[in-house]
Amino acid sequence: IRRLRPLERRVKWGFSLLFAAWATGLLVYVRGTREMLRVWGWTLLAYVCLASTWFWPWYLVWVLALAALAPGTLLARTSLLLSTTALVLLLGRAISPALGHDPVDLPLFIFLPPLAYGLAGYLRRLRQPRIAVAQLGPLLSRK
Numbered sequence: 001i002r003r004l005r006p007l008e009r010r011v012k013w014g015f016s017l018l019f020a021a022w023a024t025g026l027l028v029y030v031r032g033t034r035e036m037l038r039v040w041g042w043t044l045l046a047y048v049c050l051a052s053t054w055f056w057p058w059y060l061v062w063v064l065a066l067a068a069l070a071p072g073t074l075l076a077r078t079s080l081l082l083s084t085t086a087l088v089l090l091l092g093r094a095i096s097p098a099l100g101h102d103p104v105d106l107p108l109f110i111f112l113p114p115l116a117y118g119l120a121g122y123l124r125r126l127r128q129p130r131i132a133v134a135q136l137g138p139l140l141s142r143k
Contacts, residue, residue: 022046034070041066041075045082045118049111057086074121082114 023046026039044063052059060083067076092106 019046037066037069038073038075041070041079045075045079045114049082049115055086055089055107055110057083057089060086074118074125078114078118078121081117082111085110085113 023043026042030036030039041063044066048055048059048063060079063079064083067073067079070076088109089106092109
């Protein structure tokens with residue numbers, strides 16, 4: 001077994017702690033079955049992107065299965081984008097020997113677009129004003 005260098009060990013622990021914080025932070029949103037499926041989907045997506053030490057495109061089958069239960073959501077669109085960019089891994093592994101270099105930057109092309117898209121969608125949702133139900137009462141009672 002190869003021993004990890006100190007920097008590799010720190011990166012491994014850092015991403016593991018980031019994943020644990022992600023999973024714990026999402027538990028707040030579970031109030032029913034639909035929310036639980038959404039949280040499981042986001043947790044699996046975070047695991048595939050951040051905590052998994054080995055990645056193959058078919059690992060996304062679990063995320064896509066949970067995203068299919070909530071079509072049209074940000075989770076579904078983000079996981080579909082990730083499943084599309086994950087195919088770059090197969091193409092990169094096929095082309096890189098012909099080019100004569102190791103595709104070190106390949107994970108950026110796979111994980112960065114879906115993570116940026118998901119984060120942008122989340123931030124956009126945070127910026128939308130929310131109308132309280134109590135404020136809607138007088139508006140709905142008018143004829």
